[in-house]
Amino acid sequence: MHEFKFLDGELHCEDVPLRRIAEEVGTPVYIYSRRTLRDHYRKLDEAFSGLPHLICYSVKANSNLAVLSTLAAEGAGADIVSGGELFRALRVGMAADKVVYAGIGKTAEEIEYALRSRILMFNVESETELYVIDRVAGELGVKARIALRVNPDVDAGAHPYIATGLREAKFGIDIEEALSVYGHAALLPNVEVVGVHQHIGSQITSVEPFRESIAIVGELVKRLQANGTAIRFINIGGGFGIPYRQEEVPYPRDYAQALKPVLGESGCTVILEIGRMIVGNAGILATRVLYRKHTGEKGFLVVDAAMNDLIRPSLYGSYHEIVPAVKAEREEEIVDVVGPVCESGDFLARDRALSRAEPGELLAVMSAGAYSFAMSSNYNSRRRAAEVMVDGGSFVVVREREDYEDLVRGERVWVEPAGEDAASVLQPDITGGGTA
Ligand code: LLP
Numbered sequence: 001m002h003e004f005k006f007l008d009g010e011l012h013c014e015d016v017p018l019r020r021i022a023e024e025v026g027t028p029v030y031i032y033s034r035r036t037l038r039d040h041y042r043k044l045d046e047a048f049s050g051l052p053h054l055i056c057y058s059v060k061a062n063s064n065l066a067v068l069s070t071l072a073a074e075g076a077g078a079d080i081v082s083g084g085e086l087f088r089a090l091r092v093g094m095a096a097d098k099v100v101y102a103g104i105g106k107t108a109e110e111i112e113y114a115l116r117s118r119i120l121m122f123n124v125e126s127e128t129e130l131y132v133i134d135r136v137a138g139e140l141g142v143k144a145r146i147a148l149r150v151n152p153d154v155d156a157g158a159h160p161y162i163a164t165g166l167r168e169a170k171f172g173i174d175i176e177e178a179l180s181v182y183g184h185a186a187l188l189p190n191v192e193v194v195g196v197h198q199h200i201g202s203q204i205t206s207v208e209p210f211r212e213s214i215a216i217v218g219e220l221v222k223r224l225q226a227n228g229t230a231i232r233f234i235n236i237g238g239g240f241g242i243p244y245r246q247e248e249v250p251y252p253r254d255y256a257q258a259l260k261p262v263l264g265e266s267g268c269t270v271i272l273e274i275g276r277m278i279v280g281n282a283g284i285l286a287t288r289v290l291y292r293k294h295t296g297e298k299g300f301l302v303v304d305a306a307m308n309d310l311i312r313p314s315l316y317g318s319y320h321e322i323v324p325a326v327k328a329e330r331e332e333e334i335v336d337v338v339g340p341v342c343e344s345g346d347f348l349a350r351d352r353a354l355s356r357a358e359p360g361e362l363l364a365v366m367s368a369g370a371y372s373f374a375m376s377s378n379y380n381s382r383r384r385a386a387e388v389m390v391d392g393g394s395f396v397v398v399r400e401r402e403d404y405e406d407l408v409r410g411e412r413v414w415v416e417p418a419g420e421d422a423a424s425v426l427q428p429d430i431t432g433g434g435t436a
Contacts, residue, residue: 002281003033003390004366009327011364015393018286018325022362025386025397027288028305030373032062032398034070034391036282041074044274047252051263053270056100058238059085061275061370062283066389066398068092071278077120079238079273083110090117100235100271102149102199104129104170111136111144121145123197123235125172127181130191137190146185147195147235150178150220152213156201156239171199178220182229193229195271196221199237202276205249207258210236218262225266234263235271242280244319244367252277276370283369285310285385286325287348289361290340299335301357306339307346308379310365310372314345322349325362330355337363341380373399381407 003014010017013031021031044055056079057071063085068078069092077098078089089099101114102123111133114122124130124146137144151172173181178196185193200213214236224231236259241249263270287305294300312318322337333356337349348365357363376384383402388395 002036004284004364006327011323011325013284013390013395016390016395018284018364019362021388021390021395022286022288022325025388026401027286027362028303028309028385029286029401030283030368030385030387031286031395032064032067032279032283032369032387032389034066034389037067037070037279038074040278040282041071041076044252044272044277045075047256048270048272051256051260051270052268053272054098056098056235056271056273057278058273058275059089060374062279062372062374063088064373064387064389064398065092066387066396067279068094070389079275083107083113086110086114086117086119096120100147100197100273102197102273106132108132108136112140115140115142115144121147121194121233123147123149124185125149127173127184130181130185130188134188134190143190143192145192145194147193147197147233148173148178148181148185149197149199150175150217152198152200152216154200154209154213154216156204156209157206172197175216175220179223182224186229194231195233195235195268196224196231197235197237197271199235199273200239202239203241204239205241205247207250207255210239210255211258214259214262218266221266221268231266232268233271234266234268235273236263238273238275238277240274240277242276242367242370245321280370281367283367283372285365285368285372287363287365289357289359289363291359292357299333301335301337301354301363303337303339303348303363305348305365305385306341306380306382307343308341308377308382309339309385310348310368311375311377312371313348313350314343315375320348320368321366322352322354323364323366324355324357325364328355330357332356341382378402378407383407 013033054077056077058079072092072094078094080086080101081103096117097120099119100121104125133144149172152175198217221231243249287303289301290304291302307314332353334353336347338347386401387399389398
């Protein structure tokens, strides 16, 4: 369920017409529905009721502080992959003991930050990372709780860029090697083994890959528990798919139903690291038509949002529905919806049937709550879009549109040193003679 609906021919987010937000805040603008966020979180939570569980919202999907604080208030924890994401989670007051930390390239500095913050656990992705965590924890005089991220080698049917559970992926530890790495972990003085983690991919639209991988992970947990390893957490990762074009996808309760037998039997607390299912259909990108244009056989709508705002179509060939924010009876046409960036790969939609839109008209790019603003950039020195959160009949700008000063913050103009002496001080002689 989501809260983007037509009322009297106008697309609304909850009770606010998109047109009003666009007029007041400008375009392109991301618009999020707070009610949808909470509804999705609660549905997920309800589905897994009956099992001890913790939902760690995957911060990478949308890390806006207003999104994080809304979910924190619902009781969510966080799944993080960097010191920056930890900083954001702590900034909104998320309980550190509900934070889990994945990622194959954690630096010693990030590990120290996480240990000092007393996060719940690290999802460890290699044996060498385990040793670094043990060393840093030892230096701080604390114990690091860990789960190993195992790779169950199942095909989740996701786009190759977002499938993570196959053996050739860079993520996790081969399921065959897991027992021996757990054995090594048990010997480390500053590490406490508490869990098993998997994440098999994103935008998965069937429960089957989960059923398959959880059966494998469940067997591993049984063997570990039989060996006397106190596994208390099974982290099933994220990846629950959402409808991008009104297709049928499983509901949270379908996943819960399929997985409850194995998970319940384990006696473990279940951790879910869900991003897209919570936030994906809680957001849209509003953009205005700048120009209509024809080249050869092709028709283009040039809009004011571009690949720097929403890269998913360019990067993955992803489909995002596009609808006019104000309905009008017009004939349909087939167009590419493209942005102002100087790349042929800059498009939001290709060969799309849309009702004819004129310059100045407002369009909504749907299902743009997850991996959308979060993956935006300043390419072509474009200012990143504003973000707005709607709650009932009112809205708040939760991230200002960047201004030109934001674009150059931290940069320096190169200043030529004044005389010859100054130049030699700045450029020491690297042939061994010191400064000339
Ligand atoms: N846990 C781990 C370890 C992950 O790597 C991810 C996502 C998640 C949880 C959350 O997955 P979700 O529930 O959101 O599917 N940029 C891509 C998606 C990349 C997903 C990366 N990892 C896209 O736009 O489709």
